[in-house]
Amino acid sequence: MNRFLMFVTIALLYTTSALASESPVYTGLLSNTGAGGYDTVSYFESGQPTKGSSEYTTQYQGATWRFANAENLARFKENPERFAPVYGGYCAWAVSQGDLAKGDPKHWNIRDGRLYLNYNQSVQDQWLEDPDGFIRQADANWPTVLE
Structure with missing residues (x-):
């Protein structure tokens, strides 16, 4: 039973610290790879x-x-x-709304x-209606939206 309580305590501490603030780069739940593993220089x-x-x-x-390739790695x-995506690769439209x-x-x-x-095609379509306005809003929200 002692080991179980220790496990629960560690899990709660990990969860609490994870909720305290988000990483400055979106990597997904079980990954540590930025931009979903895509070569950001290639864009x-x-x-x-x-x-x-x-x-x-x-x-x-x-x-x-x-x-x-090695050339794109060197450029990055x-x-x-x-070359890194703005707002750490979080959805730019969501950041403009004060969310992640x-x-x-x-x-x-x-x-x-x-x-x-952006999150998906529908969100990107909305983003493209006023990208400059959404960028201004997102810049005002970043990085405090991570807290």
């Missing part, structure tokens, strides 16, 4: 998302980032703020040289 280079490889990885803001390492939701790397938009992810 800028080829204009489409490309899956990254576990062969080309780096750490940034507590997450693992994957790339399709030189300037991660340019997963950003889907298949629903994206580059605006003023920055990569924005």
Whole structure:
């Protein structure tokens, strides 16, 4: 019974600390990979998302980032703020509403040289109706929305 209580206590402490604040990068529940494992440089280079490889990885803001090749990995390492999705890869529209939701790397938009992810196609369609306005709102909410 002692081991059970210890397990419950540890689980509660972990859950409580996890609820205290969110990670600055969306990685999913059972992952530590940013942008769903997609090569964020590829959005800028080829204009489409490309899956990254576990062969080309780096750490940034507590997450693992994957790339399709060594060149894209090197470009990201030189300037991660340019290539990492804004708002840590959380849904940009949700952040503009003061909430957090997963950003889907298949629903994206580059605006003023920055990569924005959205939850799904419906949310992205809404985002595209007024991206500048939503960016202003999201910038005002970020990063306090993580608390």
